[in-house]
Amino acid sequence: MNKLKNASSPYLQQHADNPVHWQEWGEEALQMAKDQNKPLIISIGYAACHWCHVMEHECFSDEEVAAFMNENFVCIKVDREERPDIDRIYMDAAQLINGQGGWPLNAFAMPDGKPFFAGTYFNKSRWMEVLKQISHLYQTDYEKVAEYARKLAVGVSSEPLDGKPAKPDQEFNNREYNSLWNIWKPQIDFNYGGFKRAPKFPLPVTWEFLLQYHYLTENQESLNAVLNTLDEMAKGGIYDQIGGGFARYSVDEYWKVPHFEKMLYDNAQIVSLYSHAFQITKKDRYREIIEQTLDFVERELTSPENGFYSSLNADSEGEEGRFYVWTTEEMLNALNGNDQDLVFEYYQVTQHGNWEEGKNILLPVSSKEAFAGHHQMALPAFNALLAKADQKLFRFREKRIRPSTDDKVLTAWNALMLKAYVNAFQALGKQEYLEKALKNAHFIRNNMLKADGGLYRNFMNGKASINAFLDDYALLAEAYLHLYSVTFDIRWLESSKNLADYCLEHFYNPQTAMFYYTSDKSEALIARKYELADNVIPASNSVMANVLLKLGSYYDNMNYRRISTLMLGQVMDMVKSSGPWYANWAILMGLETFEPFEVAIMGEDAVAKSHEMQLNYLPTCLFMGGDNENLPLLSGKLVVHKTMIYVCRNHTCKLPVEKTSTALKQINTD
Structure with missing residues (x-):
């Protein structure tokens, strides 16, 4: 029988009425496959996925298809957003087999979970062919299938860092950083923005790097590439001109025709990107985009508890984009x-x-x-x-009839939205955005934090579940750093540090100087993976490396700085050769090379002066302060009846000043 009726995932619930005997991933399903000696079908997707819905209608709702699947396989449904660890393993298998992947992802595996075949979307006739061929092969040539699965599992388990111990004492120089533009430039579409060739994804972290690159090198071409991309996206169909918010990607090179699903993680990062671009340009259109997109998030993706929902479907009334x-x-x-x-x-x-x-x-x-x-x-x-x-x-x-909402609340994606509200507040100075950020931060702390300092991944129907993954920890630690920078509430900085320390204990591998995607408290899968490449969301390791560098400055902790440097050293060859797919690592390279400013503001007007300074784009500044000397750099800097600004590097400070304009000059002339 189908066992998805009580699943926490809206995507799984969309399959609860299928005649397929779907089960959730777990020991019960795996044991059933072993007891019955049947191969697994592991079908992976997400609620806003158009082709997932098409295959559900064409194949999984069909009685003939379901009967064959139930007779010959143990069938498992997985929401890739709830269980990205499972998705990553079987997506790696699909890419090894086919050279590409996508969703829906349909993998066939041995009862122990080792995959031996994987594909994406199939229509009914092709799906039936695949089912019959695999069932026949499994029954008639079991040893051959098992041997191939063993070999494929080795491939899935292999990592680029295998046999590559971390090297201490690495240095990064201006020449190498400056040369990165030569890798990026040939890939950029200077006519319509984004990267050359369709489909086009926003990929916000790539443009965040180029904003930093322009700031540090004064390369005007890199800034033009970003602003052209933002302008073209803003007038494209990828942007909802009436309701605000961005679709996941454009199927053409002009940003005109979107795949209409709207994802929280895209809109969060795009708000941050437009906020930073507004700090540089003060363009009214960028302000509009920020405000309209946040209005969309408030109206359609915000829960009563102040969490943020995951996505809106592409389809309504059975048609893609109908709404x-x-x-x-x-x-x-x-x-x-x-x-x-x-x-x-x-x-x-x-x-x-x-x-x-x-x-x-x-x-x-x-x-x-x-x-x-x-x-x-x-x-x-x-x-x-x-x-x-x-x-x-x-x-x-x-x-009109609205697209359905995937109303699960994910820690990692909420952290991106929390950061977006802070970035919008920094750029526009609207107090309501800071209040929204604080409400979400309190929701996360009250609902997603475990007693042992760990996190839950998912919140649904008033209940948190699923052990969190590295992206949940890293992105939340980063969001807390941003929240501290505009509040000077030390509790947010301490929360960031606590999450980093938890990851060092439960995720970190000192041999490779990298963090596994899953903790040592999570269930063991056929492989324990690293996430290294930046994609539509920055890699959890690149985020963690940036967090550790900043925590190292805040707390004067050389171990944090050392680990961050080791991590960057491990991927430097890829940063210098693969460009946009290591954009967040390149941002870290900029901080390592040019060294961040520590801006300490002490006195009763400290928060207000920090807000005044942060109306500007200052990607290499770490703000700290208040009226309490609670960090190493703040010690001895409180002056009675005055608010003083100290611009420092490596905890060595310039002469203190009172005016924000003077402090900005100290930063911009160094």
Whole structure:
């Protein structure tokens, strides 16, 4: 029978009515496979995945398919967002077998979990062929299948760092850092932004590195690449022009046609990226993007407990993107005859449509400034006209059947959103964003923290579950550092340190100077993996290395700094050769090479002055202070009735100053 009815994952619950006898991953399912000597089907996906829904409808809801699966296999469903450790193992297997992977991911494995075949989406006829071939092979040539599974398991278990002990005393220099642009530049699309070739993912951490690179090297070309990417994304279909928020990726090179699912982790990182770009440029459009995206998160992805939900589905009413696209008739009904010609022209809406079956994705034809100028309108007048039209379109759209929400709350992704609210507060100075960040931080501390200092991964229906993974710890530790920098509440800094110390005890391998993705308290799978490459989310090891460097500065702890340096040294060859896939490591390289500033602000106006300074883009500054000398660098710096700013490097400080403008000059002229 199907055992997913009481699963905590919305993705698993979407399969609870399938005739397939699905089970959750666990000892019971594995033991059943051993007892019955049946191979495993391990089917992995996530709630917002369009092709996962297609395969569920075509294959897993079909009685004929289900009967064959139930008779010949033990069938396991996995939510990759709940169990990324399982997903990583079988995705590695798929990539070893096929050279590529994706979701849905359908792996076939021996009863002990060792995979021997994997693929992605299959239609019904092809899926039945695969099922019959594998069942026949397993029954008639078991030893051959078992031997291949053993060899594949060795491949899955192998790591780039195997046999590569960490080397102490490594140094990083300006020349190597400056040369990174030569690796990145050929891959960038200078016309439409992003990287060359479709599909195009936002990949925020890559552009975060280039912002830092411009700051440290004054390379204007790298800044132009970032700003062009942000401008092109903002006028593309990947951005929801009416409701705010970004889709997961664009299927074309122009950012026009999205895959319509909206992920929390994308929107969190994109808010941070636009916040940093706004600090540099003060562009009104970037402010709009930040505010509209955070409005979307508040409206559609925030739980009553102040956690953040994981995603919105791409599909509604059985169609991908149905909620977001428009026919001309729908537009006319929504606008009710007011300024419709201008709105149609601005959003490039036509009777024929720019997508499927006469439907339109709303795509601004140009910037608002250019459009208003072309029509000889004052910009404020056009902005008011468009805002009124957008409100009408939004209200009309709200009457549609909504895409489903994956309402599980994941620690790692919540940490990214917590950081995003802090970054938006730093850039725009809106107190409500800091309040949202604090509410989420308290939710995490009250619900996701275990008594032993560990974390839970998932919160659903009022209950936390699943041992957390390295990304949960690393991203939360990083978010706490950001929260400390704008509050000077030492509890957030101590919380970050506690998480790092927990990881050093339960995740760290001193031989490789890297952290495993799973703790020594987690169940043993067929492999214990490292996460090294930065992708749509930065690698948990690169985040942890950045955290340790910063904690080393805050606490004057040389062991933290030493481990961070060792970690970067282990991947330097890949940073210098693979460019964007090691972007967060490259950010660490910038900090290691140029050394961060420690900005200590002491006195009753310390927090206010830190906020004033942090309206600027200062990627190499660590802010600390308050009215308590509770960190090594703060000792002896409190002056009665004055608020003093100390700009320091390696705990060696310049002359203290009172004005933030003077402190900024000390930073920018060093």
